[in-house]
Amino acid sequence: MAKMKAAMAAVLVMEKEGISTAFGVPGAAINPLYSALRERESITHILARHVEGASHMAEGYTRAAAGNIGVCIGTSGPAGTDMITGLYSAIADSIPILCITGQAPRARMYKEDFQAVDIESISKPVTKWSVTVREPALVPRAFQQAFHLMRSGRPGPVLIDLPFDVQMGEIEFDIDTYEPLPVYKPAATxxxxxxxxxxxxxxxxxxxxxxxxxxxxxxxxxxxxxxxxxxxxxxxxxxxxxxxxxxxxxxxxxxxxxxxxxxxxxxxxxxxxxxxxxxxxxxxxxxxxxxxxxxxxxxxxxxxxxx
Missing domain, CATH: 3.40.50.1220 (TPP-binding domain)
Structure with missing residues (x-):
């Protein structure tokens, strides 16, 4: 089975889920994901002037893209907190967007370290699901679950928080066997x-x-x-x-x-x-x-x- 960095696995999953465009602002804690995006060159990245703007750009893209999902990306700390307004707007209007944030290494979390904000807890009220992925091998599953939740039932946004060392972790992952989860759509009897x-x-x-x-x-x-x-x-x-x-x-x-x-x-x-x-x-x-x-x-x- 192929070995790769978890950040690369995340990009491969997004490709399989149909993502072709992302909006964001690079920064230290999310740079491994940006390196994987640059290596693949399959997802067009549009640089925003501000990360809050990136979240609104992702929402507008979802509204206009006929079934595709907008993605916004930012680094740790204030990038995630700045995107809260965009997440709130998206959940209020039932718009699915995927927000990806970088995070301090796991050993520095919950210790008031530089920009080590608990964005998972902060964003829970304005997302369908918010998660800090704490093991590199769980990254593909987290992204698969995110797309499943965004598309199932009432659509809405999801936030995935990726600690720096989780993105850099080497995992075994076979993208050729990957399939999106079936979308759950309730129907009246x-x-x-x-x-x-x-x-x-x-x-x-x-x-x-x-x-x-x-x-x-x-x-x-x-x-x-x-x-x-x-x-x-x-x-x-x-x-x-x-x-x-x-x-x-x-x-x-x-x-x-x-x-x-x-x-x-x-x-x-x-x-x-x-x-x-x-x-x-x-x-x-x-x-x-x-x-x-x-x-x-x-x-x-x-x-x-x-x-």
Whole structure:
């Protein structure tokens, strides 16, 4: 079996997972990974002016790249903490990005050493998974798991923190046998679908709330077809804006505190049944939940069953 540095194994896994572009700023603790990137020359690296900018660039790339995942890279300490804003933006909007940070050698962690920040703990609230890889041989598995989690269920960002000596560690790894893990995508049961449709058809003033999940699933045409078949008006959320054309007869306007229309709010208040598709019931959309919920029944269709 081939022997290589763990940093090279990480690059090979990213290649297998379809990564072609990365954004970042080199620095001492992440330079082994950059050396592997330069050696392979398979992933285009775009130098950012600032690591926070790199995280936003990765998010924008994911939004625009039709299924690909943006990658942002930075060194230890402030690079990771600077990327927290980008990670928060990504998880709030269900955007998968891979954030890779360098870290001080394992022996210097948790001792207030230079730039030895516990980024694993800091980033947990704004990622689907955050991990400091503590053994070189675990690097390929960590990257495989990261891509699996980013693509499964509700998409979102992952942070992998790589201590310097972990990147430099020699491991045995056969990239020719590597395969991405199957993506987990929950689906409603037929009974759930039939019950929701029965409730919708039994209501006198039904309404569809269309969220950003429809855009993530490239299902806007299906939404319009469903609305036209049922004759139910559609209210998009801010993240779902564009799922139905603004000039479509069933476009009922937007609802909320800031990005709303008077006729959208009026349509919502007149409804008796609301079918939420791929949306979050965020407070900028709902306003007062007492007013928003009063007198109507809700069914929520979401890719994340725990939401």
């Amino acid at each position: 037929r009974k759930q679908i039939e019950k929701a449709l029965d409730m919708l058809m039994a209501s006198s003033k039904p309404l569809i709330v269309a969220g950003g999940g429809i855009i993530n699933a490239d299902a806007s045409d299906l939404l319009v077809e469903f609305a036209e078949l049922t004759g139910v008006p559609v209210i998009p959320t801010l993240m779902g804006w564009g799922t139905i054309p603004d000039d479509h007869p069933l476009m009922a306007g937007m609802v909320g505190l800031q990005t709303s229309h008077r006729y959208g709010n009026a349509t919502m208040l007149a409804s008796d049944f609301v079918l939420g598709l791929g949306n979050r019931w965020a407070n900028r959309h709902t306003g007062s939940t007492e007013v928003y919920c009063k007198g109507r029944t809700f069914v929520h269709v979401d890719i994340e069953p725990t939401q």
